[in-house]
Amino acid sequence: MRRRTAVSAVVTEAPTTPGLREGAFGHATALSCRECGHQVALGPFYACPECFGPLEITYDFPAVTREEIEAGPRNIWRYKALLPVPADIESSPNTEPGFTRLLRAENLGRELGITNLWVKDDSTNPTNSFKDRVVACALSAARELDAKVFACPSTGNLANAVAAAGARAGIKTVVFIPSNLEQPKQVNSAIFTENLVAVDGNYDDVNKLASEIAGEEEGWAFVNVNVRPYYAEGSKTLGYEIAEQLGWRLPDQVVIPVASGSQLTKVDKAFAELIKLGLVEDKPYRIFGAQAEGCGPVATAFKAGVDAIRPVKPDTIAKSLAIGNPADGIYVLDIARRTGGAVEEVTDEQIRAGIVQLARTEGIFTETAGGTTVAVTRKLVETGQLDPELETVVINTGHGLKTLDAVSGAVGAAATIAPTYAAFKAIGLV
Amino acid sequence: MRRRTAVSAVVTEAPTTPGLREGAFGHATALSCRECGHQVALGPFYACPECFGPLEITYDFPAVTREEIEAGPRNIWRYKALLPVPADIESSPNTEPGFTRLLRAENLGRELGITNLWVKDDSTNPTNSFKDRVVACALSAARELDAKVFACPSTGNLANAVAAAGARAGIKTVVFIPSNLEQPKQVNSAIFTENLVAVDGNYDDVNKLASEIAGEEEGWAFVNVNVRPYYAEGSKTLGYEIAEQLGWRLPDQVVIPVASGSQLTKVDKAFAELIKLGLVEDKPYRIFGAQAEGCGPVATAFKAGVDAIRPVKPDTIAKSLAIGNPADGIYVLDIARRTGGAVEEVTDEQIRAGIVQLARTEGIFTETAGGTTVAVTRKLVETGQLDPELETVVINTGHGLKTLDAVSGAVGAAATIAPTYAAFKAIGLV
Incomplete structure (x- = not known):
């Protein structure tokens, strides 16, 4: 059923991608350049052959009903009709991520002065971050493209998700x-794979090496490099779930951490798709991005009112957000301004x-990225940028x-204390 | 709506527990002694006033249908009719645990020689262990009994779950x-609470201190001491979920880690209740317990064919299973032998x-308790005690x-390696 398709790094002309099975990417129809609109056939490509802009999935969606989605599995595959995956995706071993908790956050809301606040908690995904969503979509693409090796450069969360998903799928990682x-x-990565490779250098060096291997070796699917268009679509499921869990409606405001910026653009895309498909009522919503001052190139550009992102050298404890030259930064600016x-x-x-505030108020232990999002939400209220009377969702992306x-x-x-009742009474806790 | 009820450690005569609101404990009707059958009214009691045996919840269940359960929330409250909680439990802030993944484990099954194997993965609960289930039920009891303080002695998982649930509920922990x-x-506990108390001593010393405080102070709900009967019922949801996720049928065999033994007895109770309520077909099932050699008092008694458990001094890396004198050990023996x-x-x-085997085959990173369960499953097959042709579920309890x-x-x-393609090729991974 599956045939060999070369996985390569950059496409130089519009390909025809022979060898793909019918419906390998579901209702996806093509890869379209986000910059110039040029279309290429579905395949292992990520850069436009015309202008080198980023390629993104285009679909011809079928009619989809709320009832069909609700009858689906308790994971991201309930939205499979809206993802670049085959109709039989559930029969291929995967980590079954998603459909995580959307918790009403009354305690945190009270402290921040927000009337109607929710936390979307992705720390309870299989490897404890939202990366399980994107990796599950990348894994499907790797399978359909008959990749031999499933790989990534990473500083943490992504490596965990790739190594775990690959182990379960029985593909070399x-x-x-x-x-x-x-x-x-x-x-937390080595537990899943024999092939953890440590590279003497910083993340940029590791990333560069990965791109080189993707260009030299045949059959490697680097989730965040040459199958990135499929990978990135997984983040849409965060948007779908928020809407479904709110009872099939969109929130007024969402606060999302920004590393490459991909997740924020995909939540926006998800909301737009739900409106277009008639699954939610059309209404305005505002999207907010959260960065650390030690790596805030998009925030800097937003405040300066400029369109270009000036790369920075990251210096922050929020390491999962420490991308100094974010690929989707300009699209994040667009969306924040438009909405x-x-x-x-x-x-x-x-x-x-x-x-600490999220833990003490809602019992959720978040990583630095989530701390960033909570702290930015507070600052947005204090500076009058976020309306505390509107329904707001904060996304927690990791553990x-x-x-x-x-x-x-x-x-x-x-x-x-000593193990005695007297010693306990002496500290005066009660 | 709620009135003050004293929370105390031991009841010396059958109480009437005034002050409870109607339906505070759902369809629970009484506390019954597991040893002598004596019944006392529902309240903050855990030991029989007649024989000091353990008290357990008795119910008068209503008719419950699969459809009603399936229409419920995506957490343990879908089974609220079968738990000692009020009908409005979902409106009280809690961590919303449960309904975790049941994963088909073909890779692990192949390595162990088991044809039809599943892993029930509780590592993706809110604080990453099954303890969130039992703590959620204890929290409900603490609320209904109007407790001032929510507390526990613990070495890890339980402390995480109590501190997180208490933070979200806004009760002092x-x-x-x-x-x-x-x-x-x-x-991982201090992040949620200001009141983490370190005790100079081992777990037994801490546990003893907790019992002393429960006896001296009014209004303290120690989840695993004076509200233990309510707490323990939370483990039944593991059994309910396994049956529902298999399509409303019972597995042939289940392998469960044994610390106090409570979880194993509650999974058996859950299966029996589902049969009695007509929610699954009546059929035989076998329940297996997993222990570490460094703390295996129940395994020792099982092999020796005796009814009494001889306490041991734990010495194992499986610290969450290191209970040398397991309270429910004799009931575990009964169930293993009976089934x-x-x-x-x-x-x-x-x-x-x-x-390592569970991680490499299924992409699940388990704690030592889960490693114990997987290793015991292997040993049970090798020794012919577990039938490799029968459908088998292994429970992973933590992260x-x-x-x-x-x-x-x-x-x-x-x-x-150095960050070069040449250096990568030189290690010969591909």
Whole structure:
């Protein structure tokens, strides 16, 4: 049923991608350049042959009903008709991510002064971050393209998700990380794969090496390089789930962390698709981006009112957001401005406080990216950029167990006592 | 609506528990002694006033249909009619645990020689262990009994779950741990509560102190002490979910880790209730218990063919299973023998291998308890105690990120290289 298709890095002319089975990418019809609109056939391509702009999936969606979606599985495949995956996706082993909790956050809302606040909690995904969503879509593309190796450059969350998904799918994985990565993050990938490769260099060096391998080797699917268009679509499911879990309606405001910016653009795309398909009522919504001051190139451009992003050298505890030259930064600017949102940034101290605040109010232990989003939400209210009377959703993208060091100095035991009732009474906790 | 009810440790005569609102404990009708059958009214009691045996919830269940359950929320409250919680439980803030993945485990099954194998993965619960289920039921009881403080003695998972659930519910939490507990586990509780109390002593000392406080202070709900009957019922939801996710039928065999033994007895109780309510077809099933050799008092008794459990001093890496004198051990023996199951034990080395095997085959990073269960399953097949042709479910109760040290020496990078394609080719991975 599946035949060999070369996986390569850059396409230089519109390909025909022979060898793909019928419906390999569901209702996707082509790859379209986000810059010039040029279309190429579906295949392992990510850059426009005309202008080198980013390629994105185009679909011819069927009629889809709420009831059909609700009858689907309790994971992202309930939205398979809207993703570049085949109709039989559920029969291929995968980590079955998604459909995570949308929690009403009354305690946090009270502290931030927001009347109607929700947290979308992706820390309970299979490998504890939203990356399981995008990797599941990339895995499907890798399968359909008959890739031999499933790979990525990463500093943490992505490596975990790729290694776990590959293990379950029975496909060879190779995961590249900077050699100075904290040991817990290394263990959390090495547990799943024999092929964890440490690279002497920073993340940019690792990323560059990955692109070189993608160009030289046949049959490698680098999730965030040569199958990126399929991978990125997985983030749309965050938007779909928020709408469905709110009872099939869109929130007024959403706050989303910005690394490459891909997730924010895909939540916007998801909302637009739901409106177009008649699955939710058409209504205005505002999208806000959250960055760290130590890596806030999009926030800087937003505030300056300019269209170009000036790359920065990251220096922040929010390592999963530390992309100094974000690929989708200009699209994030577009969306924030078009929807009446904003892009804001906070300090590392505010990020730490955001982590503790979310834990103490809602019982959710988030990583630094989530601390950033909570702290930015607070700042957006304080500066009048976010309307505290409107229904607001904050996205938590990952788990605090992965970035323990960020808060291990900030919290701890209230007291150490002898094992006696008298010693307990003496500390005066009650 | 709620009135003050004293929370105390031991009841000496049958109480009437005035002050409870109607339906505070759903369809629960009484607390019954597991040993002598004596009944007392519902309240903050855990030991029989006649014989000091453990008290357990008795119900008068209504007719419940599959459709009603399936129309419920995507968490344990879909089974609220079968739990000691009020009908409006969903309106009280809680962590909304449960309905975790049941994954078909073809790769692991192939390696173990089991034809039809599933993993029930509770590592994706809100605080990454099955404890969120039991704590959610204990929290409801604490609310209905108007407790002032929500507390527990713990070495890890339980403290995380109590501190998180209490934060979200807005109830004061006090969590007691041994002072020599690993720092990551301390952070993972302290992030949620200001009242983490470190106790100079081992877990038994901490537990003893907790019982003393429960006896002296009014209004404290210690989840695993004085509201234990309500707490323990939460584990039934693991059994309900397995049956529902298999399409409303029972598996032939289940392998469950044994610490106090409570979870195993509650899965058996859940299966029996589903049969009685006509929600699944009546059929035989076998229940197997998994222990570590360094703390295997139930396995020892099972193999010796005796009815009494001889307490041991735990010495194993499976710390969440390290209960040397398991309260429900004798009931575990009963169930294993009655259903044709067994209780087996494995070495720490086998536990480590079990963790790596589950990760490499299914992309699930389990803690030491899950490694124990996988390793025991292997041993049960090898020794002919488990039938490899029958449908089998293995329960994974917690997340490997909490017990990183157990495997950090066993896995790691395959190579460290310079950031060049030549250096990558030289290691010969492809």
